[in-house]
Amino acid sequence: MYKLLIRPILFWFDPEEVHYFSFSFIRFISKIPFVSNLLKSIYEVKDTRLEREVFGLKFKNPVGLAAGFDKDAKCYKELSNFGFGFIEIGTLTPKPQDGNPKKRLFRLKKDSAIINRMGFNNGGVAAAVLRLKKNNGVLIGGNIGKNKVTPNEEATSDYLLCFEALFDYIDYFVVNVSSPNTPNLRALQDKEPLTNLLQTLQNKNLGKPKQKPILLKIAPDLTDEQLLDIIEIVNETKIAGVIATNTTISREGLHSENKTEIGGLSGKPLTKRSTEVIRFLSKKSNNAFPIIGVGGIHSPEDALEKLEAGASLIQLYTGFIYEGPALVTEINKALLK
Numbered sequence: 001m002y003k004l005l006i007r008p009i010l011f012w013f014d015p016e017e018v019h020y021f022s023f024s025f026i027r028f029i030s031k032i033p034f035v036s037n038l039l040k041s042i043y044e045v046k047d048t049r050l051e052r053e054v055f056g057l058k059f060k061n062p063v064g065l066a067a068g069f070d071k072d073a074k075c076y077k078e079l080s081n082f083g084f085g086f087i088e089i090g091t092l093t094p095k096p097q098d099g100n101p102k103k104r105l106f107r108l109k110k111d112s113a114i115i116n117r118m119g120f121n122n123g124g125v126a127a128a129v130l131r132l133k134k135n136n137g138v139l140i141g142g143n144i145g146k147n148k149v150t151p152n153e154e155a156t157s158d159y160l161l162c163f164e165a166l167f168d169y170i171d172y173f174v175v176n177v178s179s180p181n182t183p184n185l186r187a188l189q190d191k192e193p194l195t196n197l198l199q200t201l202q203n204k205n206l207g208k209p210k211q212k213p214i215l216l217k218i219a220p221d222l223t224d225e226q227l228l229d230i231i232e233i234v235n236e237t238k239i240a241g242v243i244a245t246n247t248t249i250s251r252e253g254l255h256s257e258n259k260t261e262i263g264g265l266s267g268k269p270l271t272k273r274s275t276e277v278i279r280f281l282s283k284k285s286n287n288a289f290p291i292i293g294v295g296g297i298h299s300p301e302d303a304l305e306k307l308e309a310g311a312s313l314i315q316l317y318t319g320f321i322y323e324g325p326a327l328v329t330e331i332n333k334a335l336l337k
Contacts, residue, residue: 007322016103016104019105026078027075027078036081039082043329045329050336052312054312055290056213059313062313062335063083063331064088064292065086066315067091067217068317071091072128082325083325086140086313088142088315090143091145092125093158093162094146100119104117104118111255111269112267112268112318112322115264116263116264117181117262120145120181128166129169143176144162144173145159146185163205167208172215172240173201173212174214174215176246177189179246189218199236214239216239224280231284242290244291246264247265267298275306291310294315300327300335301334
């Protein structure tokens with residue numbers, strides 16, 4: 001129904017406007033008595049065989065919603081009704097920011113892809129915390145970044161501010177230094193600044209009575225040498241794991257008219273590369289740390305391939321938009337088979 005009827009209608013309109021409309025619609029219908037339970041009965045697959053224990057947390061199933069969809073923690077409860085095992089909010093920054101000028105979100109229909117240059121648009125970490133205080137049982141990851149106006153030399157302070165503000169209200173952290181849409185952000189992936197940033201956060205984490213897992217989200221555009229550096233950094237700082245991968249700046253093999261738009265590319269064109277990165281990290285590290293696989297998952301086969309490559313959990317974003325919420329159900333059913 002989604003692909004035949006709902007998606008064609010939604011795809012007639014501006015993608016960012018559709019995103020906000022969809023949020024409002026999901027929140028509205030979820031207030032109607034019995035709708036939340038109805039959605040759960042349709043999309044949720046309950047089976048103890050789907051449960052995963054990863055970096056000390058128990059996930060009811062391994063399929064999560066990636067960061068960027070619910071940036072401000074406005075809809076995590078309602079979105080969890082579609083069968084997700086966990087929801088990742090953000091990217092959040094210390095101060096609210098509008099992000100980059102519109103138009104900044106583009107569908108590439110021929111490629112089943114999206115290009116975005118949103119630029120960490122969000123209402124700030126304090127506003128998100130107020131909503132997270134109302135959480136009742138949804139496993140939440142918090143993706144954190146720096147404000148656009150903060151120079152890289154002071155970036156650690158921004159990450160620390162987000163870390164402290166969110167600590168009591170989320171289950172795990174994701175350090176985002178790999179978005180291509182904040183100027184110079186990816187320079188923080190270089191070995192020295194990245195080690196310093198992660199070690200500072202980890203030191204703060206170790207000072208808490210109970211630690212929270214810290215993960216690093218990396219770009220798919222890193223070289224093998226850089227990926228080996230990532231393995232070394234994870235082992236040195238003893239963070240919990242890696243999310244592979246963020247969006248790509250590559251435009252190889254695209255067919256859509258707006259393929260030259262600036263920003264990060266997600267969707268089917270990323271499927272192969274993100275799986276290659278997962279396999280490389282898993283093999284070269286001897287499975288030393290958990291990996292959350294994300295990038296181009298549009299079918300149960302894509303999900304299984306990432307899990308077989310070494311991912312412990314997976315996340316959807318663009319596949320959820322193109323294929324609809326039934327994809328979550330289909331993946332979980334495929335896992336049971």
